[in-house]
Amino acid sequence: MLTYELKKSPGVPLYEALYRCIREDILSGALTPGEKLPSKRALAQNLEVSKITVETAYSQLLSEGYIRSEEKRGYFVEAVERRVRQLSPAAAKEEIPPQKLLLDLTANGTEHFPFSVWSRLQREVMLDYGEKLLAPLPNQGIPELRQAISQHLAAFRGMHVDPENILIGAGTDFLYNLLIQLLGRDKIYAVEEPGYGKIRKVYAAAGVTCLSAAMDEKGVRPDSLGQAHVLHCSPSHHFPSGLVTPVSRRMELLSWAKAGKWIIEDDYDSEFRFDAHPKPAMQSLDFEGRVIYMNTFSKSLAPSIRISYMVLPAALMEEFRRRLGFYSCTVPSFEQYTLARFLSRGHFEKHINRMRKFYRSRRNAVVSLLENCVFSERLSILELDAGLHFLLQIDTALTDRELTQRLEAKGIRVRALSDYYHDSQADTHCLVVNYSGLKEEALARALEELTDIM
Amino acid sequence: MLTYELKKSPGVPLYEALYRCIREDILSGALTPGEKLPSKRALAQNLEVSKITVETAYSQLLSEGYIRSEEKRGYFVEAVERRVRQLSPAAAKEEIPPQKLLLDLTANGTEHFPFSVWSRLQREVMLDYGEKLLAPLPNQGIPELRQAISQHLAAFRGMHVDPENILIGAGTDFLYNLLIQLLGRDKIYAVEEPGYGKIRKVYAAAGVTCLSAAMDEKGVRPDSLGQAHVLHCSPSHHFPSGLVTPVSRRMELLSWAKAGKWIIEDDYDSEFRFDAHPKPAMQSLDFEGRVIYMNTFSKSLAPSIRISYMVLPAALMEEFRRRLGFYSCTVPSFEQYTLARFLSRGHFEKHINRMRKFYRSRRNAVVSLLENCVFSERLSILELDAGLHFLLQIDTALTDRELTQRLEAKGIRVRALSDYYHDSQADTHCLVVNYSGLKEEALARALEELTDIM
Numbered sequence: 063m064l065t066y067e068l069k070k071s072p073g074v075p076l077y078e079a080l081y082r083c084i085r086e087d088i089l090s091g092a093l094t095p096g097e098k099l100p101s102k103r104a105l106a107q108n109l110e111v112s113k114i115t116v117e118t119a120y121s122q123l124l125s126e127g128y129i130r131s132e133e134k135r136g137y138f139v140e141a142v143e144r145r146v147r148q149l150s151p152a153a154a155k156e157e158i159p160p161q162k163l164l165l166d167l168t169a170n171g172t173e174h175f176p177f178s179v180w181s182r183l184q185r186e187v188m189l190d191y192g193e194k195l196l197a198p199l200p201n202q203g204i205p206e207l208r209q210a211i212s213q214h215l216a217a218f219r220g221m222h223v224d225p226e227n228i229l230i231g232a233g234t235d236f237l238y239n240l241l242i243q244l245l246g247r248d249k250i251y252a253v254e255e256p257g258y259g260k261i262r263k264v265y266a267a268a269g270v271t272c273l274s275a276a277m278d279e280k281g282v283r284p285d286s287l288g289q290a291h292v293l294h295c296s297p298s299h300h301f302p303s304g305l306v307t308p309v310s311r312r313m314e315l316l317s318w319a320k321a322g323k324w325i326i327e328d329d330y331d332s333e334f335r336f337d338a339h340p341k342p343a344m345q346s347l348d349f350e351g352r353v354i355y356m357n358t359f360s361k362s363l364a365p366s367i368r369i370s371y372m373v374l375p376a377a378l379m380e381e382f383r384r385r386l387g388f389y390s391c392t393v394p395s396f397e398q399y400t401l402a403r404f405l406s407r408g409h410f411e412k413h414i415n416r417m418r419k420f421y422r423s424r425r426n427a428v429v430s431l432l433e434n435c436v437f438s439e440r441l442s443i444l445e446l447d448a449g450l451h452f453l454l455q456i457d458t459a460l461t462d463r464e465l466t467q468r469l470e471a472k473g474i475r476v477r478a479l480s481d482y483y484h485d486s487q488a489d490t491h492c493l494v495v496n497y498s499g500l501k502e503e504a505l506a507r508a509l510e511e512l513t514d515i516m
Numbered sequence: 517m518l519t520y521e522l523k524k525s526p527g528v529p530l531y532e533a534l535y536r537c538i539r540e541d542i543l544s545g546a547l548t549p550g551e552k553l554p555s556k557r558a559l560a561q562n563l564e565v566s567k568i569t570v571e572t573a574y575s576q577l578l579s580e581g582y583i584r585s586e587e588k589r590g591y592f593v594e595a596v597e598r599r600v601r602q603l604s605p606a607a608a609k610e611e612i613p614p615q616k617l618l619l620d621l622t623a624n625g626t627e628h629f630p631f632s633v634w635s636r637l638q639r640e641v642m643l644d645y646g647e648k649l650l651a652p653l654p655n656q657g658i659p660e661l662r663q664a665i666s667q668h669l670a671a672f673r674g675m676h677v678d679p680e681n682i683l684i685g686a687g688t689d690f691l692y693n694l695l696i697q698l699l700g701r702d703k704i705y706a707v708e709e710p711g712y713g714k715i716r717k718v719y720a721a722a723g724v725t726c727l728s729a730a731m732d733e734k735g736v737r738p739d740s741l742g743q744a745h746v747l748h749c750s751p752s753h754h755f756p757s758g759l760v761t762p763v764s765r766r767m768e769l770l771s772w773a774k775a776g777k778w779i780i781e782d783d784y785d786s787e788f789r790f791d792a793h794p795k796p797a798m799q800s801l802d803f804e805g806r807v808i809y810m811n812t813f814s815k816s817l818a819p820s821i822r823i824s825y826m827v828l829p830a831a832l833m834e835e836f837r838r839r840l841g842f843y844s845c846t847v848p849s850f851e852q853y854t855l856a857r858f859l860s861r862g863h864f865e866k867h868i869n870r871m872r873k874f875y876r877s878r879r880n881a882v883v884s885l886l887e888n889c890v891f892s893e894r895l896s897i898l899e900l901d902a903g904l905h906f907l908l909q910i911d912t913a914l915t916d917r918e919l920t921q922r923l924e925a926k927g928i929r930v931r932a933l934s935d936y937y938h939d940s941q942a943d944t945h946c947l948v949v950n951y952s953g954l955k956e957e958a959l960a961r962a963l964e965e966l967t968d969i970m
Binding site: 199388391 | 536539543581582594624629631638639642646647649651652653670671674686687689690693697714717718721722723814818820821840842843844845847849850851862
C-alpha cells in the first residue's frame with residue numbers, strides 16, 4: 063500500500079501533496095507502468111485522510127495522463143516516459159553567502175526606501191487597474207509612466223521632453239544593447255577613461271569597437287575622440303571621479319556631435335549630488351537632436367526595481383519605431399503603474415530630498431572620522447561632492463593592489479581608483495569610497511584596525 | 517533691466533524659475549556674450565523678489581558657466597554656444613487608438629487569468645518578504661523562482677533541470693539577444709520557414725546571418741541546415757503550422773547538433789496543446805549539452821507579465837557566468853517571488869488545465885460554426901491541435917493579399933499563412949486563425965458578412 067507522510071504546508075492542500083507524491087513515484091519509476099493503485103477508500107484509510115482528498119488527487123493524475131481508469135477494475139499507472147538522467151549533483155548548490163566583512167565600501171545602501179508608501183501604491187494599482195494590468199504593453203512603456211517621467215525631468219532637470227520620445231526598459235544594460243542596435247554595430251563607441259567598467263563590458267559583449275575618451279579637469283576632451291561616432295559619458299556626475307563638466311565643455315562636445323555623431327548622456331546617480339542644483343543635462347542644451355539621455359530608478363530607488371529609461375531625439379525615436387518597434391517592452395505593467403504614481407504624487411521627490419539629507423549627514427560623519435583618525439595627515443579627500451562616494455587619496459608606498467588586498471585581509475572591501483582605468487595600469491594611491499551602505503561604528507572600528515598597515 | 521514674470525509652480529522654487537529664465541535668454545541669444553547683468557539688489561527690486569532669490573539664481577548660472585563674475589564689476593554673460601534650431605512641434609502626439617474591428621483573429625486572449633489569486637500572492641509576497649524585495653537580485657534570477665520552474669518542468673515536461681542552469685529574463689526577445697552574445701555573432705543561425713517573423717527580426721537587428729531551414733511534414737529538415745551553426749526551432753509546437761516533430765526527427769536534429777552545433781528549442785506556447793501529453797522536449801533527449809531550452813510566461817499567463825527563461829547546458833551556463841555574468845537580471849524581484857509562489861502552489865498548473873478546457877470548447881464552437889456556414893464546403897481546417905490557432909484552407913481564386921484585404925475591409929483582421937514565409941511569395945490560400953481572443957457571436961456575424969466575398 064502506498065504510504066506517504068503528507069505534511070500540511072501553507073497554501074498546499076492535502077490532495078495536492080498526495081498528487082505530488084504519487085506523481086513523483088511514477089516519474090521516478092517507484093510505481094511502474096500497469097501497476098494498480100489502491101482503491102480510493104483503502105488509500106484514504108491508510109493515509110488517514112478523507113476519501114475526497116484521494117479522489118481529487120487521482121482525478122488530477124488522471125487528467126494529466128499519469129494514471130488511467132479502467133471501469134470496474136480501478137486505477138492503473140500509465141506508461142509515462144520516465145526520468146533517465148540523474149539530477150546533477152549541483153542541484154542543491156547554494157548561493158555563496160556574502161563574505162562577512164567588517165566594512166564594504168563597494169556596496170550600495172537601500173536603507174530608507176519608502177517601502178510602505180511603495181506597497182500602498184502597489185495595492186492601489188492592483189485595485190484601480192485590476193485586469194487592465196494584463197493587457198499587452200505599448201513597446202515604449204505605458205503612457206502614464208512616460209508622462210510622469212517627463213514631468214519629473216522638467217521639474218528636476220529643467221528638461222522639456224515629449225513623453226513620446228521616452229523609452230522604458232528593464233535596466234540600463236538592456237537599453238545600452240538596444241542603442242547599439244539602433245545606432246549601429248559598425249560605429250565606434252568612446253567611453254570615459256577612467257569609467258564605470260560595466261559599460262565597456264556591455265560594448266565588448268555586443269562586439270562593437272570601443273575606444274577610451276581621455277579626461278581632463280573639465281571632463282571628456284573632445285580632441286581625444288578620434289574616430290569615434292558615439293560618445294558615452296556622464297557629464298553631470300562622472301564616475302568615479304565625481305567630475306562635473308562645465309557648460310563650456312558641454313558645448314564643445316555638442317559641437318563635436320553636430321557632424322552626425324551621437325552623445326549618450328548617462329545621467330546615472332545625478333540625483334544624489336549635494337550642491338544646490340544639479341547641472342543642466344546636455345540633453346537640454348542640444349538643439350540638433352544628437353543627445354540620447356539615459357537614467358535609471360534602480361540606483362535611486364532600489365536595485366530590485368528594474369526600471370530605466372532613455373529620451374531619444376525625435377528623429378531617432380522614429381527610426382526606433384520603424385526598425386526596432388517589434389521589441390516588446392521589458393518592464394511589467396504593474397511596476398510601471400506603481401512607479402508612475404510614485405513619481406506623479408511627489409513621493410520620489412520627497413524620497414530623494416530625504417536621502418540627500420541622510421547621505422549628506424553620513425558623509426559628514428565619515429569625513430569627520432577620517433579627519434580625526436591617527437593617520438589623518440596621510441589622507442586627503444577629493445571630490446567630496448561626487449554623489450554617494452568620494453575619492454580618498456592616501457600617502458602610501460604600497461601599490462594599489464597591495465593596499466586593497468591588505469584592507470580586504472582586515473575585512474575591508476574597497477576598490478582603488480586604478481580599478482576603473484582600462485588602459486593605464488599606473489597606481490593611483492587613491493580609494494573609491496562608496497559610503498552609501500556604510501555604518502559609522504564599523505568605520506570607526508575599521509580605522510583602528512588600520513593603524514598598522516598605514 | 518531684465519524683467520520676467522516668475523510664476524509660482526509647485527516644486528519649482530522662485531530662484532529656479534529665475535535661473536531658467538536667464539538661462540533661456542542666454543541660450544536664445546536675447547542676452548549676448550559680454551553683456552552685464554543687473555546687480556543682485558537692482559534685479560531683486562525690479563522683480564519684487566528677495567535678494568537671496570537673485571543670489572541663488574546667479575550662483576547657479578555661475579557654477580554652470582553661463583555667466584562669470586568679475587571682481588568689483590559684477591556679472592557678465594559668458595560666450596556659450598547658442599541654439600540654432602526650433603523644438604520639434606510634435607510635442608502632443610497621441611497614441612493611435614486600435615481600429616474598431618468586428619473580429620480580430622490575430623490577437624491573443626487574456627480572459628480567465630486568475631487575477632484574484634495573482635493579486636493575493638502579490639499581497640502575500642509584500643507582507644512576507646518586505647524590504648527583502650529591495651535587495652540586489654542574483655543575475656540569473658531568484659533561486660525560489662528557478663527552483664519552482666525546475667519543478668514545473670519536471671512535472672509538465674519530464675525535464676530534469678538543475679535550477680542553477682536556469683536563467684530568467686524579461687521576455688524572449690531579451691533572451692534571444694543574450695544568446696547571440698553567448699553563442700557568437702559570427703555564427704550562422706537557421707530559423708524555420710515558415711515561422712514566427714519576430715525571431716528573424718531579432719536576428720536581423722542583432723546583425724547576424726540568418727538562413728531559412730526548410731520544413732517537411734516532420735519538421736525541420738536536417739539536410740537544409742547548410743552552413744548553420746545554430747538552429748532555432750519549435751519542435752513541440754511549430755508556429756504557424758502546429759506541426760509536432762516526431763522523436764525520430766528530433767534524434768536526427770540532435771545528431772546534427774553533436775558536431776559543435778547548437779539547437780535553441782523555443783517551447784513557446786507548448787502548454788496549450790490539446791493532446792493528452794505534450795511531447796517530450798528535445799532538451800530531455802539531449803545528453804551532449806547542445807540544446808538550449810527556452811520558454812515564456814508572457815504567453816501562458818498574460819502579455820504584461822514579462823518573464824521568460826532559458827535552460828542552458830551546464831558548460832554553456834559556466835561560459836555565461838564567466839563572460840556575461842556582469843549583466844543584471846531584468847525581472848523585478850517582486851514579480852519573480854509572485855510567480856515562484858504561483859508555480860509552486862500549483863496555481864499555474866490549474867490555470868493551464870482550466871484554459872485548455874476553455875480553449876478546447878471555444879475551438880469546438882468555432883469549428884462547428886465554420887462547418888455549418890453556407891460556404892463550408894470551400895473550407896478545410898488543418899492542424900486542429902496546433903495550440904491556440906488553426907490553419908483554415910480556403911478554396912478561392914483570390915490571392916492571399918486580396919483575401920486578407922477584403923476581410924480587413926469587412927472588419928475582420930486575420931493573417932494569411934504566406935505572411936509567415938520569408939523567402940517564398942507564393943499564395944497559400946490559407947489563413948492562420950488565432951481563436952484565443954475570439955467571441956463566438958462575433959464570428960457568427962462575421963461569417964454572414966462574408967458570403968459575398970467567398
